Amino acid sequence: MKKNKNLFVCLMLAGILLVSVLIGTVAARRQETPASKELTVVTSFYPMYIAAENVIGDATDVRLENLSEPQTGCLHDFQLTPEDMKLLSTADVFIINGGGIESFMKDVAAAYPDLTIIEACENVQLLAEGNDENAHAWMSIAAYETQVQR
Template sequence: MLSPLARVFSSAALLVLFAAGCGGGDTHPSPSDPAQPLKVVATTTQVADFARNVGGDRVRVHQLLRPNVDPHDYEPSPADMKAIAEADVLVKNGVGLEKWLDETISAAGFDGPVVDASQGVPIRDGDPHIWHNPLNVKTMAATIERAFAAADPRDTAAYQANRAAYDAKLDALDGEISKKIESVPADRRTLVTNHDAFGYYLDRYKLTFVGSIIPSFDTSAELSAKQVADLVAEIKATGVVAIFSEASLPPKTAEAVGREAGVTVVAGQDALYGDSLGPEGSAGATYLQMEEHNTDTIVNALRGTAA
């Protein structure tokens, strides 16, 4: 009997084949055709945002993961499979985040270039959350730019200009985050989060990680009763003033730990964006907005000031 995921792949693959058969003798325009944008599939909300910034109006991006959806919960839709089958370039985050991707690509029959945006990024112990350091994003954007230029040489200059403009915004973001974090007293620069998603941010901006509700990079992991007790004790011992919930994860366990430890839990609209950007119109709709929101939320909570 087929597994639920295998049934999704089977149905989606049949739809792709049916759509291709109904196309008759039509051929897809060359990606170098100036009238046609490059067809890009991007896996995560973050790399989709980077691809749009680098590609501008010369790309059409199909994003596989939806805002505030845990990457570990993804199942491909027929529309996703069709977009992958017809893509000129596929961009992934890498570092093992998209464990479902190889099977999805195979089922869709895609044989084009797969761009690993993590190439050249210093990886910390297999942690896939590389985007939480804006300097890493500059490396990711450069990798995406080179891939787009290889697939569409005619527009190389446009991709280079777009990437340079985005680099300037990332440098400005990095400077702003540093300044804001430095405004927090050194003994209050501690972080407790839903899961271990902010290591690159912590390393870059010199914050101390006390612990997480889910003791793993993977949100499917669970905290044992002893681990909960140990975390509560550590929170009390280190003087942590807040626990930060994440927008893509339920805050129930974090709130329970917060009550036990006697500290504030930052959740709801103020929750951090960890694994995913937020929907359009939210405080985390783009990468730049997400990191600004996260930083303001962290700083306000650690300083004890109103948002």
């Protein structure tokens, strides 16, 4: 009888030890598995934000932020703030119109050399304005559509 009791206690202790080891192994594997990283996309101003929002759609692992306020018109005179730079420091992708609209881009490129920058005007037929080109591509449906497809 005493032998059976000792055998039972030993089996119980071995079972508890086995369960503890299994729980520890599972917990360690969960910590090793990288969590899915949310992609942060920042746009320079509202026309780029609207385009990105429509492309991203219902994707749950993408966070979309806009650098300027929606009521900000063109960015010719826009000045970056410390909050803007902080937002850009969290970005994986920065979508800009390009064509000289974002006059602050040299500062951004210098501060964040590894930031992926998508220039939506690249390879887009810009609007003619006298002898110059008008980089306000979102004002033309065809040019804006080309920007979105980029």
